[in-house]
Amino acid sequence: MGTPFRYALVGVATAAVVGMILLAAAVTQTAGQTPAGQTPLGPSQLQTQIRRLPSGKPDLNGIWQALNTANWDLEGQGGGPSPVLALGAIGATPPGLGVVEGGKIPYQPWALAKKQENYKNRLQLDPELKCHLPGIPRATYLPYPFQFFSSVSLGKERMAIVYQYSYARREINMGKPTEAPIDTWMGWANGRWEGDSLVIDVTAFTTPILLSPEGPPSEHWLDRAGNFHSDALHVVERFTPLGPNHLAYEALIEDPKVFTRPWKVSMPLYRRLEKNMQLLEFKCPEYTEELLWGQYRKQPGK
Amino acid sequence: MSPRFLITASALAIVIVTVSPALVPVAGQAQTSGAATWTPPKATYSPPRTPWGDPDLQGVWDYQSRIPMQRPAQLKGKATLTDAELAEWAKAGSPNQDPCGVGTRENEECSPDELAQVGAYNEFWNNRNIVKDNRTSLIEDPPDGRFPSMTPEAGKRQAAIQAARSGGDRARYDSWEDFPTVTRCIAEHTPNGPQGYNSGTLVTQSPGWIVMFRERLDTRIIPLDKRPHIGDHIRQWNGDSRGWWEGSTLVVETTNFTDKQIIGGGAGSTIPTGIPLGNIHLVERWVPVSATRMHYYATITDPTTWTRPWTFMLPWQQDDTYTLYEFACHEANISIGNSLRGQRLLDQKAAADAAKGGQPIDRTSAGLVGATEAAIRARLGEPASVDFNGSRWTYETVGGALVLHLFFAESQVKIVTPNDLSLEAVRRR
Numbered sequence: 001m002g003t004p005f006r007y008a009l010v011g012v013a014t015a016a017v018v019g020m021i022l023l024a025a026a027v028t029q030t031a032g033q034t035p036a037g038q039t040p041l042g043p044s045q046l047q048t049q050i051r052r053l054p055s056g057k058p059d060l061n062g063i064w065q066a067l068n069t070a071n072w073d074l075e076g077q078g079g080g081p082s083p084v085l086a087l088g089a090i091g092a093t094p095p096g097l098g099v100v101e102g103g104k105i106p107y108q109p110w111a112l113a114k115k116q117e118n119y120k121n122r123l124q125l126d127p128e129l130k131c132h133l134p135g136i137p138r139a140t141y142l143p144y145p146f147q148f149f150s151s152v153s154l155g156k157e158r159m160a161i162v163y164q165y166s167y168a169r170r171e172i173n174m175g176k177p178t179e180a181p182i183d184t185w186m187g188w189a190n191g192r193w194e195g196d197s198l199v200i201d202v203t204a205f206t207t208p209i210l211l212s213p214e215g216p217p218s219e220h221w222l223d224r225a226g227n228f229h230s231d232a233l234h235v236v237e238r239f240t241p242l243g244p245n246h247l248a249y250e251a252l253i254e255d256p257k258v259f260t261r262p263w264k265v266s267m268p269l270y271r272r273l274e275k276n277m278q279l280l281e282f283k284c285p286e287y288t289e290e291l292l293w294g295q296y297r298k299q300p301g302k
Numbered sequence: 303m304s305p306r307f308l309i310t311a312s313a314l315a316i317v318i319v320t321v322s323p324a325l326v327p328v329a330g331q332a333q334t335s336g337a338a339t340w341t342p343p344k345a346t347y348s349p350p351r352t353p354w355g356d357p358d359l360q361g362v363w364d365y366q367s368r369i370p371m372q373r374p375a376q377l378k379g380k381a382t383l384t385d386a387e388l389a390e391w392a393k394a395g396s397p398n399q400d401p402c403g404v405g406t407r408e409n410e411e412c413s414p415d416e417l418a419q420v421g422a423y424n425e426f427w428n429n430r431n432i433v434k435d436n437r438t439s440l441i442e443d444p445p446d447g448r449f450p451s452m453t454p455e456a457g458k459r460q461a462a463i464q465a466a467r468s469g470g471d472r473a474r475y476d477s478w479e480d481f482p483t484v485t486r487c488i489a490e491h492t493p494n495g496p497q498g499y500n501s502g503t504l505v506t507q508s509p510g511w512i513v514m515f516r517e518r519l520d521t522r523i524i525p526l527d528k529r530p531h532i533g534d535h536i537r538q539w540n541g542d543s544r545g546w547w548e549g550s551t552l553v554v555e556t557t558n559f560t561d562k563q564i565i566g567g568g569a570g571s572t573i574p575t576g577i578p579l580g581n582i583h584l585v586e587r588w589v590p591v592s593a594t595r596m597h598y599y600a601t602i603t604d605p606t607t608w609t610r611p612w613t614f615m616l617p618w619q620q621d622d623t624y625t626l627y628e629f630a631c632h633e634a635n636i637s638i639g640n641s642l643r644g645q646r647l648l649d650q651k652a653a654a655d656a657a658k659g660g661q662p663i664d665r666t667s668a669g670l671v672g673a674t675e676a677a678i679r680a681r682l683g684e685p686a687s688v689d690f691n692g693s694r695w696t697y698e699t700v701g702g703a704l705v706l707h708l709f710f711a712e713s714q715v716k717i718v719t720p721n722d723l724s725l726e727a728v729r730r731r
Contacts, residue, residue, distance in 0.1 A: 054353050061508045061509065061511075131632060132632070132633045133628075133630055133633060147513075147523065148508075149506045149507070149508045149511060149513050150508055151352065151353075151360075151506075151507060151508045151509075152353070153352040153353060153358050153360060153507070154350055154352075154358055154360075156360070158360060158506050160504075160506045160513065160515070162513060162521050162523060166632070167519050167520070167521065167629065167631075169515060169521050171504060171506075171515065171626070181625065181627075182627065184627075184628040184630065185628060185630045185633060186628060206630075276525075276529045276530070278523065278525060278532075279523055280532070280536065280538065281538040281539060281540065283488050283489060283539060285486060285487045285488050285631075285632035285635075286486070286488050288632075289478045289486070289638075292639060293478055293638055293639045293642055296639060296642035296643045296645075296646055297476065297477045297478070297642065298475075298476040298477065298645075298646070298649070
């Protein structure tokens with residue numbers, strides 16, 4: 001248990017530094033657009049604008065989204081062609097710098113080979129292609145928004161996250177940590193506050209299951225590049241406000257069956273500021289039916 | 303019965319008294335005017351408030367019920383039951399059982415007919431925390447407890463949709479679109495009605511929002527700031543909801559449903575099959591009546607379907623012992639693929655039989671009825687397995703997709719499933 005804690009501490013420091021750099025960059029970039037007579041806010045001023053609940057803890061309520069290419073490849077990638085010819089530039093891979101601290105995911109040798117095999121067969125194997133639940137941390141950086149619901153009322157703290165993608169959602173236990181009653185796709189979440197950071201400990205992920213006699217077992221993937229984990233996954237997530245409209249997100253990933261050591265992804269999350277922003281339905285099981293079962297549909301004239 | 307139950311029952315009595323004066327004058331007008339005449343009841347309980355001043359409805363609620371949507375014809379004019387009548391009624395809803403010869407009934411003597419039944423979900427799967435309710439229909443308005451009459455156009459539209467689904471030249475399992483959207487792991491109906499299990503609903507609130515996690519599939523996210531609805535061209539399975547508080551009552555107005563939702567009849571469904579939901583305007587009210595009970599009213603208005611609005615009520619009971627589990631439905635949904643695949647195999651077989659001018663009965667499994675064990679062995683060889691004290695024989699088929707079951711009684715085959723299998727398809731051992 002010592003190792004994740006140590007990594008978590010490193011994570012706090014790293015997230016803070018990363019956050020400061022990102023903010024400084026953002027402020028620098030937008031300075032030229034600041035209306036006359038207004039001075040851009042510095043990081044310390046943004047820190048004082050963190051929204052807080054009456055309990056004094058940060059108020060994470062709102063709709064958030066990652067703005068990066070983590071879902072294409074956590075390690076980053078140059079631009080690339082669409083894996084589906086018909087989609088041309090629409091389906092092309094956007095370039096991105098990557099979100100893995102240190103750059104590379106520390107796979108065990110067999111697992112690296114499997115990751116490469118996954119990539120080759122991604123059009124058959126990626127669970128996102130089949131609209132399977134994304135798991136953690138992938139749910140956070142899918143290219144869809146998600147919404148926090150957080151309150152303390154009648155002496156009980158409640159925390160829930162609803163994702164736009166499929167029916168993905170999580171209720172986060174903010175009371176005494178509890179054991180998972182069963183394994184799940186989205187994991188069992190025990191939350192706590194460490195200063196201004198919401199820390200969520202996630203365990204009890206499902207074992208890959210064989211969905212049909214013909215098909216391969218459904219695996220848990222971390223992105224569209226075939227990065228994956230096993231049912232031994234343990235994730236420690238941290239959501240730390242950087243100001244009223246930004247969160248630092250990091251996920252410490254431990255999986256002794258697949259990786260040689262714990263490793264971490266980190267990224268900012270952005271508040272969706274559109275007027276009347278709301279999550280809409282993206283009930284993607286519907287969009288996979290032809291792909292999964294089209295061969296068994298009655299064909300016209302037959 | 304627990305003290306909580308007694309409190310709930312007395313709260314119900316209060317509500318009935320409160321509601322009745324509103325309903326009585328309405329009854330006379332309802333049949334003729336065609337206008338919305340139902341008056342929503344007021345809360346009889348004031349829940350504690352959240353720090354930001356909203357009534358706090360947070361926690362897990364359930365709405366198990368045995369009450370049918372429409373009042374049965376034999377109970378015409380009788381809106382409520384006495385407790386004794388209710389107890390008698392409840393007996394009709396006997397627990398689901400294992401099929402004969404399986405699980406808890408493993409050692410029973412089973413007839414061939416019983417053995418041939420595959421059964422449904424057994425009692426293990428059902429929640430039976432039925433919320434106390436003496437009414438004879440969920441529908442409160444019209445006062446006769448029945449759906450209002452449909453417009454002639456809507457009747458024709460419904461008949462056409464039903465014919466396309468289950469009759470005419472279209473087989474039942476042409477496509478996944480022939481399955482309820484719950485089976486497709488897409489959505490349940492909004493408004494949602496009683497279902498056998500998984501109707502637990504987690505309510506969470508934050509300033510300006512209320513969110514309802516239905517254990518199955520759907521999460522309803524409701525803004526409370528009276529913002530305008532989304533564009534009319536954006537359609538959703540659960541529609542687009544806007545809520546506000548009227549005293550302690552949560553009122554939610556929902557539009558933007560999708561016409562793709564046309565199948566009813568499944569668990570939790572409230573709108574009958576053949577009525578596209580796209581024109582429905584829904585107003586829901588969660589009316590607190592005690593510390594642990596709300597009355598949920600759904601008023602459905604669609605002038606392109608019904609000649610007047612209608613309202614049903616379902617009591618919701620708070621149950622913080624209920625744990626919602628992840629409903630990972632689509633992830634392992636093998637039922638639709640297998641059902642369609644089975645139907646296509648039957649199609650192929652029917653086409654092949656038709657091409658051959660029909661299979662003589664002595665070459666199909668139906669021809670095995672009446673045969674002795676020795677005759678079956680001579681014809682098909684040894685079965686792959688024998689169970690139920692020798693009364694069920696199982697043969698595999700060449701393609702592997704089907705098995706042939708023969709059910710024996712008095713040393714003769716009584717039932718075969720399937721009964722149209724070509725005997726050439728039986729795998730010899």
